[in-house]
Amino acid sequence: MPILALDTSTLVSSVAIASPEKLIAELILQTKLTHSEVLMPHIEQILAMTKIKKTDLTGIAVSIGPGSFTGLRIGLAAAKGMAYALKLPIVGVSTLAALAYHYPMPNIYIAPLLDAQKGNVYMALYRWENGILQEVQAPVVKSFDMVLQDGQVLDLPVVFVGDTAQKQALAIAEAGGNVVPAMPQLVMPRAANVAMLGLSEFAKGKTDHVMQLEPVYIRRSEAEVLWERRNGKSEE
């Protein structure tokens, strides 16, 4: 019972096919290709390579953010279109939680950092306890500098992952304290993680509604923030 998994939350384009017992195939490209152009061809190609028919799929897992707004919407529109047409269950998984699947080991924190523009990151803090992923700190928007400072004084080693961790690899390597840099092949999102997280959600009976699933933006649009700043103040 293979599922299809997608992650287009960063500039990495990744698709995977997995069943509960194994990762069957995964495609990860970090080549600045446009998601809108290559995502569907990648899905078509990975199915062809594995000789799995799209009608043999049993579900779709999709990374729903936070991350690049446009990237998330491309992945979600594709996932919803396929789920609707093939009558497949769909589940949206947190991009941050999926990133924590890179380091499933005890006695460390994993801190996924995704670019939130202007020196900020979307971040959360996770740790693995008895093989179960625990959210230590819920997703927030913070400045990267603040995140780095906080990391240095944590009570356990913390591994930074995500696109900002890749971009700031040097600052992270030099930070010292309890900050540990990630390995280059285990720093960016990959669809295999989304697949495994999605499979565990499906196993718990959790699915999302194909009509209602939306990205997790965390942030409102800039226009809304500005409007409320301008119009909210006059009422105070």
Place this chain on the structure above:
Amino acid sequence: MEDKACLTLAIESSCDETSAAVLSGGRIILSNVISTQIPVHQKFGGVVPEIASRKHIANIMPVIDEALRQAQVSLTDINQIGVTYGPGLVGALLVGVSAAKALAFSLDIPLIGVNHLEGHIFANFLAHPELKPPFVALVVSGGHTSLVHVKDYNTFYLIGQTRDDAAGEAFDKVARVMGLPYPGGPQIDKLAKLGNADAIAFPQALSGKGNFEFSFSGLKSAVLNYLHNAEQKGEIVNKADVAASFQKAVIAVLIDKALQAVEKAGLTKLVLAGGVAANSALEKQLKASTEAAGVEFYYPNMILCTDNAAMIGCRAYYQSLMGDFANLYLNAIPNLKLTDKE
């Protein structure tokens, strides 16, 4: 040639309407569902691209589902999918394009990438079953003002277009300065009915014979200056007169150039298309002017003037007859031109 059994599902998400439609053959609308976001954008005085994209991804599947339900067909009955890939807001277009590609791939059916502006022209084929090319189309919308020679269903020549602002853009900006709510076009249209169109002489740019280019930025500035000067002098402006005089200047240029273009092309048919086609004064005066000139005049009804997927489905159908299909690499092209062919 017309294959009435062919069912086309069409998707449109280029600006602030999420729409899906089902067509039987090229011209029979089985459903045309439009989810408008106008109330959401109103308080910002215009379309906010990021908010539009967020609404599209939330609305896209329910709108498609409703279009199939209203057409009383199941997804597996659909033979092909048409989708707007430009021009428009890139983030908004990408939602429709991505969903359309996923559906076409999943169902193993052909995909057709449609130019939104061509869709507006083709809205007339839905409104008028007897209409056939060749004709001249006057495309007037928030983003475009163009004269197009439609030779046949798949051959278009651009006769002329705007150098700067689109007519609809000028309407929206003038309306905004006058404190009218978004979208401004219909508001000006309404207000103009109460005013004197000869009260103020606003300039009509590029009105020379044989010039098929438009320019509305000078007119827009003239109106803004007029309002500004009056404000500085503490004069009370008759807004209805301003609206009527401004509208008259826009319409005069549009009609003059459109009729010249019809004559130059040696044709006898003029087709009005695009969001501004809903302007009642433009319709009325074009009707009178074309009648006087012995030119047949066609325009779509209200619903088919606005952004809607049925017009995209109509265009897609005629593209499919030519084998003009897209592959899974189809991307959104925000500044797609009328004559661009991928």
